[in-house]
Amino acid sequence: MRISARTQYALRAVTELAAAPPGPVPAEKIAVAQNIPRRFLDxxxxxxxxxGIIHSQRGPDGGYWLARPAEEITLADVIMVVEGNPEHSQRVDYPGVARPLADVWSALREHEETLLSEITFAHIMKDALP
Known part of the structure; x- marks a missing residue:
C-alpha cells in the first residue's frame, strides 16, 4: 500500500487533535507541531x-477538534476521506505456476484494510496496536 503525502498529513493532523486537550486547536498550531505546510493543511x-471527522469554529478562539472520540475514529476513516474508495485493480490472472500470486495480493489487500479499520487514534495515543 502506498500512502500519499496528503494522507500522511491528514493522519498526523488528526493525531495532533486526538492528543490535544479539549477545545479548539488552531490550524497554525497543528501546522507547526506536525511540520505541515499551512495552505496544504487548510x-x-x-x-x-x-x-464529519472534525468540527471547526471560526474566530480568535477558533480551531478544530475531533467530531467523535478518538476511540471511534480509525485510520481507515481518515484514509477513506483523503484517498476516496480504494480502487482495487481487477484481479490479474497470472499464467501457469504463478497463478497463486493473485491470491497472495488479494489477501494482502484484505489484511491491510482490516488492520487500518481496527487501529483507532486512541490506539495511536497509547503507542499500541490493537
Whole structure:
C-alpha cells in the first residue's frame, strides 16, 4: 500500500487533535507541531470537516477538534476521506505456476484494510496496536 503525502498529513493532523486537550486547536498550531505546510493543511482540514471527522469554529478562539472520540475514529476513516474508495485493480490472472500470486495480493489487500479499520487514534495515543 502506498500512502500519499496528503494522507500522511491528514493522519498526523488528526493525531495532533486526538492528543490535544479539549477545545479548539488552531490550524497554525497543528501546522507547526506536525511540520505541515499551512495552505496544504487548510485544504485537508476542510476535507476532514466536510466528512464529519472534525468540527471547526471560526474566530480568535477558533480551531478544530475531533467530531467523535478518538476511540471511534480509525485510520481507515481518515484514509477513506483523503484517498476516496480504494480502487482495487481487477484481479490479474497470472499464467501457469504463478497463478497463486493473485491470491497472495488479494489477501494482502484484505489484511491491510482490516488492520487500518481496527487501529483507532486512541490506539495511536497509547503507542499500541490493537
Amino acid at each position: 485544504n485537508i482540514l476542510l476535507q476532514l470537516r466536510r466528512a
